[in-house]
Amino acid sequence: MKILFIGGTGTISMAVTRLLAEQGHEIILLNRGSRNIELPENVRVIQCDISDEADAARKLEGMSFDCVGEFIGFVPEQTERDYRLFSGRTKQYIYISSASAYQKPPSDCVITESTPLANPYWEYSRNKIACEEYLMKLYREKGFPVTIVRPSHTYDERSVPLGVHGRNGSWQVVKRIMDGKPVIIHGDGTSLWTVTHNSDFARAYAGLVGNIHAIGQAFHITSDESVTWNQIYSIIADELGRELKACHVSSEWLAAVSDYDLEGSLIGDKACSVIFDNSKIKRAVPGFRAEVRADRGIRQTIRYILAHRECQRDDEEFDRWCDKVVSAVEQSKKAMQ
Known part of the structure; x- marks a missing residue:
């Protein structure tokens, strides 16, 4: 598959980039180039600050993708920009949200994807909720192929x-x-x-890429521990x-x-x-289990x-x-x- 990641070199996204590259997919990163020296040799980079939408549009002209993964979208204006850039040009758009968007304080300590989204304490989480709502509205009304992923506390080495x-x-x-x-x-x-190791997160995320059961759905990906x-x-x-x-x-x-x-x-x-109930991601990605x-x-x-x-x-x-x-x-x- 031909996959474009916006970002691609952070704690979560670097593990995903490396894994999908190892699996033989064509990986292209759109970023400013601050950590590209650590990338696998077969990963292509388009050096660009995506906040300059006109420059991004020029550099992406004529390109289409099987999947676009957004790792650095934090406010609705950024997802609105992504829709303008990728509408009709990708078969799937995966947005990284946050498990902090779930209801705080929780009414039940066991969290599923149907747990309400509401966090009056953190603007970061409220912005993620707003991004999710905007993207799911696009899915319902315009068929934009959205998948929402909610990591919790994910770490690396x-x-x-x-x-x-x-x-x-x-x-x-x-x-x-x-x-x-x-x-x-x-x-x-x-x-x-x-706490979830980024290598475990990457395996579940990779299983959602190109997955017909992921379109229009939201998943959290965490350890069961x-x-x-x-x-x-x-x-x-x-x-x-x-x-x-x-x-x-x-x-x-x-x-x-x-x-x-x-x-x-x-x-x-x-x-x-x-405590996260990971039943949904396990149904979508058979065999997934956090191992670290x-x-x-x-x-x-x-x-x-x-x-x-x-x-x-x-x-x-x-x-x-x-x-x-x-x-x-x-x-x-x-x-x-």
Whole structure:
């Protein structure tokens, strides 16, 4: 198949690109070229900023596709642009939404694709919902061949899945554990969460490409495994050979004192216990099952990060903020004694 990906080099999309290229499909990426050096040799790149619609239209002139995958569409204006660019030129359009779009707080911790979409805490999620609604309206009214995919917390070898981190990603939390400093875990750390390795996500996504049962449908793709946040942080500390010094802090309090939009990412997502029912994606892609267990995937990621200096991005601002939060918690304890 001839497949065009908008983006194609992110945490999720790089795994999909590599897998489909290995399967022998013709893969073309439309992106700005920031990570193209890591691509398989048989992947073709059209270097373009798709926000320049006129330039994108010129570079795509005369081309048609079996599938177009949108990985970097976050607001309805971008999906509207995609419709103008690809209407009548692709047999399938797969849009990456987000499992954070599901109802928060959830009325039931078991999430299916029929769970309502509503997130009053996170604008990112509300924009994803708006994109979904626009695309499904196009499917119903104009036959635009849409497939919606909702990932949850998907990670790769370059970043450890965490609940609270700074703008430079996960390294500073790893470093704090290595240095024997307390790390912040939201709530009491016992809420259930699902982390999915990008290689597992890629296998399910690849099974949706060109799949007649996927048109007009929405699927989430996650692991079936649920772990607590305490378990996630304990796995990290154990792999590092360090003691975990956990500082448990209310999600609401963290959101109130943070400049990191924790209201959205915590209260609107990670603070909620969720268990994903993956029956639908398994029916559409027979044989799919997430294979990378959380402890094994996280340990592999830690080893990769420690071996690759480029993944170790210090974040002194976040480190100072963590110290302030830990100090405030300790002072409040003393004040109550």
